[in-house]
Amino acid sequence: MTTVSPSVEVERKTPFWKRLGRVPWTWRITIAYLTVMLFIPIAAMFLKASTEPPARFWAIATSDIALATYNVTFFTAIFAALLNGIFGTLIAWVLVRYDFPLKRLIDATVDLPFALPTSVAGLTLATVYSDNGWIGSLLAPLGIKVSFTRTGVAVAMIFISLPFIVRTVQPVLQEMEHEIEEAAWCLGASQWQTFWKVILPPLFPTILTGVALGFSRAVGEYGSTVIISSNTPFQDLIAPVLIFQRLEQYDYSGATVIGIVLLSISLVLLLAINFLQAWARRYDSR
Amino acid sequence: MTVDKPSFHSSSGSDTEIAKPKEQKSWVPIVLIGVAIAYLALVQYIPAINVFVQAFSKGVGPFLSNLTRPAFLHAAWLTLLLALISLPINTVFGLCAAWAIARHKFPGRAVVLSIIDLPFSISPVVAGLMIVLLYGRNGWFGPWLQAHDIKIIFAFPGMVLATAFVSMPFVAREVIPVLEEFGKDQEEAARTLGAKDWQIFWRITLPSIRWGLLYGLILTNARAMGEFGAVSVVSGNIADQTQSLPLFVEDAYKQYETEAAFSAAVLLALLAVVTLVLKELLERKTRIKDVE
Numbered sequence: 063m064t065t066v067s068p069s070v071e072v073e074r075k076t077p078f079w080k081r082l083g084r085v086p087w088t089w090r091i092t093i094a095y096l097t098v099m100l101f102i103p104i105a106a107m108f109l110k111a112s113t114e115p116p117a118r119f120w121a122i123a124t125s126d127i128a129l130a131t132y133n134v135t136f137f138t139a140i141f142a143a144l145l146n147g148i149f150g151t152l153i154a155w156v157l158v159r160y161d162f163p164l165k166r167l168i169d170a171t172v173d174l175p176f177a178l179p180t181s182v183a184g185l186t187l188a189t190v191y192s193d194n195g196w197i198g199s200l201l202a203p204l205g206i207k208v209s210f211t212r213t214g215v216a217v218a219m220i221f222i223s224l225p226f227i228v229r230t231v232q233p234v235l236q237e238m239e240h241e242i243e244e245a246a247w248c249l250g251a252s253q254w255q256t257f258w259k260v261i262l263p264p265l266f267p268t269i270l271t272g273v274a275l276g277f278s279r280a281v282g283e284y285g286s287t288v289i290i291s292s293n294t295p296f297q298d299l300i301a302p303v304l305i306f307q308r309l310e311q312y313d314y315s316g317a318t319v320i321g322i323v324l325l326s327i328s329l330v331l332l333l334a335i336n337f338l339q340a341w342a343r344r345y346d347s348r
Numbered sequence: 349m350t351v352d353k354p355s356f357h358s359s360s361g362s363d364t365e366i367a368k369p370k371e372q373k374s375w376v377p378i379v380l381i382g383v384a385i386a387y388l389a390l391v392q393y394i395p396a397i398n399v400f401v402q403a404f405s406k407g408v409g410p411f412l413s414n415l416t417r418p419a420f421l422h423a424a425w426l427t428l429l430l431a432l433i434s435l436p437i438n439t440v441f442g443l444c445a446a447w448a449i450a451r452h453k454f455p456g457r458a459v460v461l462s463i464i465d466l467p468f469s470i471s472p473v474v475a476g477l478m479i480v481l482l483y484g485r486n487g488w489f490g491p492w493l494q495a496h497d498i499k500i501i502f503a504f505p506g507m508v509l510a511t512a513f514v515s516m517p518f519v520a521r522e523v524i525p526v527l528e529e530f531g532k533d534q535e536e537a538a539r540t541l542g543a544k545d546w547q548i549f550w551r552i553t554l555p556s557i558r559w560g561l562l563y564g565l566i567l568t569n570a571r572a573m574g575e576f577g578a579v580s581v582v583s584g585n586i587a588d589q590t591q592s593l594p595l596f597v598e599d600a601y602k603q604y605e606t607e608a609a610f611s612a613a614v615l616l617a618l619l620a621v622v623t624l625v626l627k628e629l630l631e632r633k634t635r636i637k638d639v640e
Contacts, residue, residue, distance in 0.1 A: 088444040095441045099513055100466060103478035106488055110481050149387045156384040160377045168385065170628040174392050176567075177620035177627075179574030181594040182613040185601050186395040189402060196394055221391050253376070282471025284577030289598060302473035306581060309477065314486060321477045328469040332462055 104325070111322045114315055122319040127295050128304065132323070134212060135301040139280035142219035143227075147273040150227030151265075157228075158235045172229070175222045180285025187218055188290040210292035215300060218286040223276030230272035234265060234342070267342035271335055278331040282324065396617065403614040406607065414611035419587050423596035423612070426507070430579075430592060431572040434512040438568050442519025443561070447553075449520070450527035461524075467516045475513050476581025479506060502584035507592065510578035515571040519564035526560035526634075527553075559634040563627070570623040574616060 111119065122128065157169050175183065191198040191208035198208055208214045238261070246256045284302040291298040293307075301324055308317035403411055414420065445464055449457065467475065481487050483500040493500060500506045534556075538548045554561075576594040583590040585599060593612055600609035 086448070088447045091441065091444040092448050095444075096463065099509075099516060100463070102488075103475075103482055103513075106481045107474075107478050149384070152380060153384040153388065156377075156381050160381055162381050166628075168388065170624055171392065171396075172388070173624055173627065174396060174620065177570050177574075177623040178396070179576060179594045179597075179616045179620070181576040181597045182399065182574075182616045182620075183395070185597055185609055185613055186399045186402075188601075189606075190395045190398045196398060197390065217391070221395070224391060278469050282469070282474070284471065284473045284580075285594065285598075289601065302471050302577065305473050305477055309480065309581060314481065314484075317477055318481065321474045324471050325474050328471065328474075332466070332469050336458070336462060 107318060107321060107325065110314070110318045114319065118315075119319055122316055123323055127299075128301075128320055128323075130296045131299050131301040131304045131320075134215065134298055135281055138212060138216045138300075139219055139223075139277050142216050142280050143223055143273045143277035146220055146224045146227045146276050147269055150224055150272060150276075151231050151269055153224075154228045154231040154235055158232060172225050175225050180222065180283070181289060183221055184218060184286035184289030187221060187286060188214065191217055191290070209290055210298070212291075212298040214290040215287050215298050218290045219280035219283060222283050222286055223280045226275040226279060227269070227272035230275060231265065231268055234268045238264070267338055271338040271342060274331060274335045274338060278328055278335070281331075282328060399610060399613050399617045402606070403610040410607060411611050411614075414608045415615075417608070419591070420596060420608070420612060422588050423591045423593045424615070426504070426591065427573050427593040429504075430507060430511045430575075431569050433508050434515055434572045435565065435568055437512055438516055439519050439561075439565065441516065442521075442523060442564060442568075445520040446523035446527055446557075450524050451532060464517050464520050467513055472510075472514055472575065472577025473581055476510055476578040479509050479513070479578075479582050483509075501582055502586070502590060504590065506582035507579050507590060510582045511572045511575055514575050514578050515568045518567040518571065519561065522560045522564035522567070523557050526557045530556045559630055563630045563634070566623055566626050566630070570619065573619055 114122070153172065157165065157172075188209045190196050191201075191214060193199065193202045193207065193209070195209070201208060206213070208217060243256055243260055246260045251259070282302065284306070287300050288303050288306075291300065291303070293299050293303050301320060305317045305320050305324070308314075308320065449460060449464075480501055483489050483493060483506060485494065485501070487501075498505075500509070530553075534552050535548050538552050543551070574594055575592075576598070579592055580595055580598070583592070583595065585591055585595050587596075587599065591599065593616055597609050597612045597616065600606070600612065
């Protein structure tokens with residue numbers, strides 16, 4: 063590859079504290095913007111939460127209504143992410159391996175939930191899946207109510223988290239070598255065996271990364287879920303909506319405590335996703 | 349590439365290659381494609397088509413009259429303004445961050461990358477809450493702002509902050525890989541020839557990252573115009589004052605003005621369509637996503 067240029071060589075030899083004095087202005091802008099927009103707000107939130115006595119913090123964080131919203135938010139999000147894990151992988155597979163009419167169009171529209179504002183998504187999902195909507199009217203005779211129930215929340219979460227899984231799995235699937243599969247075939251493995259024992263294991267960390275990304279988005283989602291849900295406590299009230307309601311009642315400490323719970327979970331998920339990506343890369347280099 | 353491919357394969361490397369082995373059952377691809385399309389239809393296509401059908405269900409006349417309501421026009425104007433402000437701010441930040449990260453090797457680089465991605469993983473409601481805790485009446489800067497008669501929460505500046513927050517990482521994220529791939533040889537060559545930093549940026553760096561930058565801008569714009577959660581927390585959602593288009597959609601829907609909601613939704617859906625088309629064009633141009 064390229065040789066190390068003299069300027070880099072010099073930079074490495076100068077001690078760290080001397081380099082700190084002549085930080086490039088690009089760094090200064092980046093750090094200043096991150097501080098104003100990200101670090102100070104996060105610090106404000108943790109400091110606000112720390113003014114609560116631990117016992118009271120715990121009481122708010124684990125109150126019945128809060129626990130019910132975690133239950134709805136996290137279990138529905140896990141369900142949505144796992145379902146998308148299966149179907150998202152299938153969609154990625156179909157897009158990578160098969161040729162069929164309109165494939166390009168279908169591939170491009172997978173990103174629709176990224177581009178469509180969430181309130182529009184909520185509005186149209188609530189209409190389509192309502193009792194007299196296009197799909198809801200078919201489910202209603204079966205006794206399945208979707209809009210304004212927890213199922214509706216799941217539908218909205220499935221909608222917004224699907225592209226994360228497809229777009230994470232797709233490039234990895236594309237780069238996977240056909241030779242290994244072909245070798246398995248030559249050795250007499252059936253299609254099913256090839257899939258389970260040859261294709262799936264190296265793909266698994268990637269699928270998990272996609273599921274974690276989708277889950278993280280589904281947990282935080284507000285726009286589409288608030289519209290399709292009836293926001294009834296203990297039924298389909300999700301945690302972000304509870305924060306919103308607390309704020310509307312000027313209950314800042316209540317909002318902050320639940321906000322901290324959500325924020326901590328997204329931080330943990332971020333770590334998990336980084337770990338999963340490192341794991342997937344390790345597979346890659348083997 | 350390996351030479352010793354099994355003889356029953358065409359070595360073209362095309363998608364159909366895999367369908368040739370004798371054990372492949374011909375119905376498998378058809379079933380899989382069918383299931384994939386059915387799932388996408390249930391979750392995405394039918395709801396997307398529904399937006400357009402509902403908006404024009406009573407013809408074009410009512411649709412147009414909905415679009416000329418003052419509340420709608422104001423919301424559309426605000427949405428445009430939000431994008432117009434947060435786009436340049438985040439572009440400057442994104443370019444600086446991308447340059448700083450892609451052009452320097454330092455310990456903890458992965459951590460910095462994750463920090464830049466943070467606004468994506470923070471729930472929009474939590475983002476809004478953080479802004480309220482800072483600039484709200486009881487917030488850190490609340491008393492000072494009140495003393496100087498500056499209103500941020502339940503006003504336009506708060507909406508700008510929320511929009512800028514949620515759309516922060518797109519430019520940096522799209523530009524970093526392009527910058528890394530491009531390398532810095534040409535920049536250093538220019539520097540040896542006596543070019544100034546600014547000249548290097550305009551004449552060498554910018555042209556080489558332009559497609560990645562444009563890609564980031566499109567995504568930033570889509571998110572800025574479409575953001576709902578964070579903006580609704582800080583704006584107070586007052587019609588004719590602090591209501592952006594996504595908030596207008598929800599408000600109209602809540603007040604059983606479904607037609608007005610869908611009329612506005614169609615505009616936002618069109619924005620999404622334009623975004624997708626531009627994305628696809630850029631992806632083909634830059635091969636960010638190598639389809640075949």
